[in-house]
Amino acid sequence: MAIRFSHFRYRTMTLAFRLLLLTTGLLFGSFAQAQLLEMPIRMAEPSSQGQAMARGEASTLALPFWDDFSGWGSIPDTAKWQDSPNVYVNDGIAINPPSVKAATFDGVDVNGKSYSDDNLAYGPTDQLTSCPIDLATAAAVTYANATDQTNYRNSLYLSWYWQKQGNGEQPDAEDSLRLEFLDASGVWQSIWSVTGEVDVTEEEWQYETIQVPFALWHDQFQFRFTAYSRRTANFDSWHIDYVYMDVWRTENNSIIRDRTLVTAPGSIFGDYAALPRHHFDPEQDVSTVSTRLDNLSASNPFLFRLFATLTNDDTGEVVDELQDFTNFIGQEQISVAMAAPDGDSIISQLEKQDSALHLRLFVRLVSNDTLLESEDAVTGSVGYDTRNSLVANDTLSRQFSLDNYYAYDDGTAEYIAGMATVGGTVMYEYDIRESDTLTHIDAYFPAVKGNNETPTIQLLVLSALDDTEESILSTSTITLRAASAVNTFFRYPLPEPVVVEGPIYIGWRQQTNSFIGVGLDKSSDSGPRMYSNVRGDWVQNNLVIGNLMLRPVLDQVAQDTTVTALPDWEEEWFRVYPNPARNECYVEGNLKQVQVVDNMGRMIAIEPSKITPQRYRFDLSSLPRGMYYLRAVSMEGNLQTRKLILID
Known part of the structure; x- marks a missing residue:
């Protein structure tokens, strides 16, 4: 089959x-040279x-x-x-x-x-x-x-x-x-x-x-x-x-009577997973989204209900109910479209918060699946195997942000995309909706095993891919910082803030023959916005599918201020230990909030005990072994995550 x-x-x-x-x-x-x-x-x-x-x-x-x-x-x-x-x-x-x-x-x-x-x-x-x-x-x-x-x-x-x-x-x-x-x-x-x-x-x-x-x-x-x-x-x-x-x-x-969700929902912001909060337009930026369902017993049509709820991920408040409907599924897989969220409801959430707004879309399939059926070998009676729940694949979620940056990626890298030659240049196109000030580039450059160098690159911002001096908005040589955890972005400052509007291109020129790549998210595709150049000819990407984890950071209030160093909060401002952990771990930092999140982005209902004003203990003994994330919000409202491994 x-x-x-x-x-x-x-x-x-x-x-x-x-x-x-x-x-x-x-x-x-020359063609091969310029390909990502x-x-x-x-x-x-x-x-x-x-x-x-x-x-x-x-x-x-x-x-x-x-x-x-x-x-x-x-x-x-x-x-x-x-x-x-x-x-x-x-x-x-x-x-x-x-x-x-x-x-x-x-x-x-x-x-x-x-x-x-x-x-x-x-x-x-x-x-x-x-x-x-x-x-x-x-x-x-x-x-x-x-x-x-x-x-x-x-x-x-x-x-x-x-x-x-x-x-x-x-x-x-x-x-x-x-x-x-x-x-x-x-x-x-x-x-x-x-x-x-x-x-x-x-x-x-x-x-x-x-x-x-x-x-x-x-x-x-x-x-x-x-x-x-x-x-x-x-x-x-x-x-x-x-x-x-x-x-x-x-x-x-x-036949296994299991009905499942197959893919995480698409973005409520269309092509983007994140937008600057002051660029958000409730009329044009909200989009219908879809997800896929699978009926592993295709010959057995079933009645299902699908719930889709948009929440404020910082407060838990419900922002909008996108979907609550009943239908039948008889084929193997179908795509289910959900209504666009209410833009005015999102605006009202923005008005309640001075800092970034993080939204989470939960999709839950109600199919009456419970446990895996198992036939007793002696009696022939059909029972349920309590070790194998068929409900785990019925819930998915995805986060979206209104902050101070644009992003196509969902924050999770499945691959790395880049080049392996001196002088090779990779650029990524963004369309800045309105005049604003570009101050930083957020990037996730994962460490490549076997490459022991601490590479430097030339960080570039261009207004056009025409190789003229007038198109160079910013250039600086930076040393890449090794990510301390999976999917960790670092914020690289530009030498001077740059006023931008319309199409811009952010990226880097290599100074080594070693492979240098940025995280590549496969959840959607902005591949046509990627360009590379080795011998003077810009080549639009037609091989790599996905989104580069490379984001322009904007700040309306920055005018002529020169950014010379990373602000303190952009350093690693909270610690997690021990890691890997068994039954408990400790978190240290000046934090407003810290949460445990599973690998699907679902919050785990575990409250930390506060030992000192800047030290917390998490009891993890009830959680299955595996990988989780600790998501922390600083007192200034900034967000960082750390991977946490639980072992036996």
């Missing part, structure tokens, strides 16, 4: 060519932390086994998967997965490193391994009727969905994704594989079912998916989702 959806992306750059660009910095041909490159992103954590996230005691599981990867964190759930941190759980690289988020095999480890320095090395890269599963208990079940016994022993099936490429890179012909089962003697048996030659498009999802032979029903059974490819600088992508194994299934009964 294939799930087919339209998408507009095709990747033409070959692996060998990308390898040449990234490992040598040599460029051949992209590569996977992982936070540069210490290797010991990566190992800590990978391991923990692997408990033996009972049937059924189920995971749709919609829970917390960017690594697979360690309660279900063992030694698998190099597989990247995310909601931006796969295209329209069966439920929100998928597991991506992208050719780099949890620290963003290649698996080998040998360009000719070929072999296993990312691997997703289940915890041990007790099948001996299932094997001991007996039936008086021989036919029932035979049917039962032939009824254990593993199923999953897979996608080749998605929003990532296209696997080469010799690349493959493989499935293996562990037998009772501890030997991995090859069961299934697919190669990069398979004739499917980058947006199709393929459904697979594999019978688990009775001979493998032992008490330490495991299965694993492994990607095989070149082990250096290989960024080709495979995706896995909705893994399910249980008895009393057949090859054809793929």
Whole structure:
């Protein structure tokens, strides 16, 4: 079975060519030189932390086994998967997965490193391994009727969905994704594989079912998916989702009564995720938004209700109810449009706050899904598996800001986009609605593993891409600051404020052959606004899809003031320790508010205890292990976030 959806992306750059660009910095041909490159992103954590996230005691599981990867964190759930941190759980690289988020095999480890320095090395890269599963208990079940016994022993099936490429890179012909089962003697048996030659498009999802032979029903059974490819600088992508194994299934009964949200809602501000508050126009800036729903039991139409609520993320106050309607869904996936928010309601929230306004759109699907159904092997009665909730994939949220900057990106990077040659220039177009003063550039330059330089770049602001002196609004040489946490922006000041209006271009010129890239958000696409130049010709981007995490910061009150340094609040003005944490962590800083947020942007109802006026303690013992964020608001009203890892 294939799930087919339209998408507009095709990747033409070959692996060998990308390898040449990234490992040598040599460029051949003026067209190739001026093209943006992209590569996977992982936070540069210490290797010991990566190992800590990978391991923990692997408990033996009972049937059924189920995971749709919609829970917390960017690594697979360690309660279900063992030694698998190099597989990247995310909601931006796969295209329209069966439920929100998928597991991506992208050719780099949890620290963003290649698996080998040998360009000719070929072999296993990312691997997703289940915890041990007790099948001996299932094997001991007996039936008086021989036919029932035979049917039962032939009824254990593993199923999953897979996608080749998605929003990532296209696997080469010799690349493959493989499935293996562990037998009772501890030997991995090859069961299934697919190669990069398979004739499917980058947006199709393929459904697979594999019978688990009775001979493998032992008490330490495991299965694993492994990607095989070149082990250096290989960024080709495979995706896995909705893994399910249980008895009393057949090859054809793929039905799971689960209705899910698939993608986060689009932006209420149209092309933008953030606007300067004083540029917001309630007549033209609010936009209808849509989200996708999936019915994994397409032959079973169901009645659903969809709620969409826009709230003030700072106060919790409801701003507008965008949607509350009832409908039927019978097909596999549909796109549901929601009304535009009321612009006047947003204005009234702005009038209540002196600083930035952060809005959050919550979308909740009410489908009467509860827990995964499971049939008792002995009695045949159908019950519910309390370990596997089907409700987790029914809620999504997204934040939008009215602050002092423009942004196309949603604040989360799935990739890095940039160049790898001296003199290469990358520029990003913004249309400034009204005359204003540009004072800073916000940018997220993730650390690239293997590059130990502290690079400098020439930060540029241009009024036009015509290579004239008159078009240069600002230029300065800056040293990039290494991000201390994932998706952390730094605010780089311009030498002098610049009055701008209409189209402007912000970006950088490289001073090294090492790869320098900015975070790339895949939630939407502003690719045509990206330009690059190496030999004097500006080339409009037609390869990279997404949004650069590069933002112009505006300040109406700044006139002739020269900005020479970062204000104090733009430094790292709050601490989190220990991190990784187990059952508690401490936060220090002069803060107005600090909150725990999960990986889907949902606030966690945990109130900190105040130890001193600038020191707080969070009790985290009730939270599942994984990745979270601490979002803090300073006394001046500025916002910063820190990643928080919870380990066993």
